[in-house]
Amino acid sequence: MARMPEGPPPPPVVQKLRLRYAKRGRLRFSSHRDFQRALERALRRAAVPMAYSAGFNPHPKISYANAAPTGTASEAEYIEISLAERREPEEIRDALNSALPDGLDIVDVVEAGPGLLADRLQASVWQIELFADTPGEEAAAANDSTVRDVVERFLAAERVEVQRMTKNGLRTFDAREAVLRIEVEPGVTSRPGNGCAILSLVVRHNTPAVRPDDVLSAFRAVADFAPPSPPRVTRLAQGLLDEADGSVTDPLVPDRDGAGA
Numbered sequence: 001m002a003r004m005p006e007g008p009p010p011p012p013v014v015q016k017l018r019l020r021y022a023k024r025g026r027l028r029f030s031s032h033r034d035f036q037r038a039l040e041r042a043l044r045r046a047a048v049p050m051a052y053s054a055g056f057n058p059h060p061k062i063s064y065a066n067a068a069p070t071g072t073a074s075e076a077e078y079i080e081i082s083l084a085e086r087r088e089p090e091e092i093r094d095a096l097n098s099a100l101p102d103g104l105d106i107v108d109v110v111e112a113g114p115g116l117l118a119d120r121l122q123a124s125v126w127q128i129e130l131f132a133d134t135p136g137e138e139a140a141a142a143n144d145s146t147v148r149d150v151v152e153r154f155l156a157a158e159r160v161e162v163q164r165m166t167k168n169g170l171r172t173f174d175a176r177e178a179v180l181r182i183e184v185e186p187g188v189t190s191r192p193g194n195g196c197a198i199l200s201l202v203v204r205h206n207t208p209a210v211r212p213d214d215v216l217s218a219f220r221a222v223a224d225f226a227p228p229s230p231p232r233v234t235r236l237a238q239g240l241l242d243e244a245d246g247s248v249t250d251p252l253v254p255d256r257d258g259a260g261a
Helices: 024-030 032-045 089-099 137-156 213-221 253-257
Strands: 015-023 062-067 073-083 104-109 122-134 163-164 171-173 179-185 195-203 232-242 248-249
Touching: 015 089, 015 137, 032 062, 032 089, 089 104, 104 253, 122 171, 122 248, 137 179, 137 213, 163 195, 163 213, 195 213, 248 253
Parallel strands: 073 232
Antiparallel strands: 015 073, 015 104, 062 073, 122 195, 122 232, 163 171, 179 195, 232 248
């Protein structure tokens, strides 16, 4: 017969909250495990009344969904936490922002509606900033023209196979099918002075997930193109996908409107 832990069972879950957070600045280099540790410390410092799992090694009830790769910034990461006492969402947001390091910022907190948060994370909007080796208008024009040509070749391909090392070994998959839209955007980059092209991508969440670095690998496959210097990648949004126009909707909207999943 299995031995049961001593003491009373943990308090039940009385409230679930869904949080949107951002990884900014140098904190984009933090891994998902780094964020987990920082969040759990912040929850303790902020005295958030977390609900815990049962057993000999109880853990706070936190659900993580589709974390961005290490090294990428993000304005749209999502988690769900379970509380043993009710709290106002704004109170939790302010308390956690006071306890988290600068660069890990809680942007929004809402009370969870029915359904799974992960089911609403169907696609992501990514921004990739490609920097030229040298500054100047001529470099900017050349870089922009080259990237537009590469994007046209990529979009014209029916399938572009890339390889990535995963925890199960080297895997080959199609990077083209998941990309619903890709555009070269005008604008000022985060590194003014260097010729640069800005890419905006809408990528469906397939299995395996197609990441921005996979798209850049696909550029190398279709046009022998590689960024001359390390790009800067930011997830701008993720959420519900409209297949008709490729738009992505904030996954917290149904909770805020009370419409459920």
